[in-house]
Amino acid sequence: MRAVVINCTLKPAPQPSNTEALAEVVAGELRERGVEVESFRAVDHNILAGVQSDMGEGDGWPRIHRSLLDAQILIVATPTWVGHPSSLAQRVIERMDAMISETDDEGRPVAYNRVAGVVVTGNEDGAHHVISEIAGALGDIGYTIPGQSWTYWHLGPGPGPDYLDSDKGRDWSGKTGRAMAANLFAVAEALAAKPVPVPPQ
Structure with missing residues (x-):
């Protein structure tokens, strides 16, 4: 079984990513179950604007798209900015829109029989809103969203330290992340x- 993690942080590598750190808890649990995990940091790929799977020369999305088609599990991980998913998360969802009209050899939308979950971090509130936006979009595209297939770490209202800077709430986020992985796998x-x-037609 294969899984893809798309990290929608705004920080290019090799900058530390809080979102990557929490997503890795989920990925680690999947690896414990024998799942091969491939991760992409969206900001490091030239994902062009558009709603097609290949926007032509220089587009970095086709490689990620191929990986999605080879995987049974998708994890979209994003920080929260002003109460919303990152702009990169929105672009990823927009590019995935093309998958609604792509079908497999039997005529099913290509996202059918694949599962997806969401990881969110941020030092402000709004995690459930972000989870709802992304999970709803992935469901529209055709992914199955298992119960409790999300985890998040949020400090709470207002600015403050990030996930990597604070131990507050990390045990809960980790436990929830491991449950998320188990549910996705099952x-x-x-x-x-x-x-x-x-x-049916």
Whole structure:
């Protein structure tokens, strides 16, 4: 089984990423279950604006798109900015919109029989809003969203230290992240055993 993590931090590598650190808790639990995990930091790829899977020369999205099609699990990880997902998270979702009309050999949308979850970090509130926005979009695209397939770390209202700077709440975020991984894995296995059928015409 394969998983893809798309980290939508605004920080290019090698800058430390709070979002990457929490996403790695989930990825680590998946690896413990034998899942191969590939991670992308979206800011390090030239993801052009648009709603097609390939926008032509110089577009960095096609490589990520191929990885999505090879994976059974997707994790979208984003910081919260002014109560919303990062601009890169929005761009990723916009590029994934093309997958709604892409079908497999049997006529199913390509996101069918794949599961997805969300990781959110930030030193402000708004985590549940961000989770809802991304999970809702992924469901529209065709992914199955298992129960409790998210985790987050938020300091609370107002500015303050980040995930990597504070121990506050990290135990809860880690426990929730490991549960998220277990739920994603279990539902991915169930879908592999009994796939969602081709939609009726």
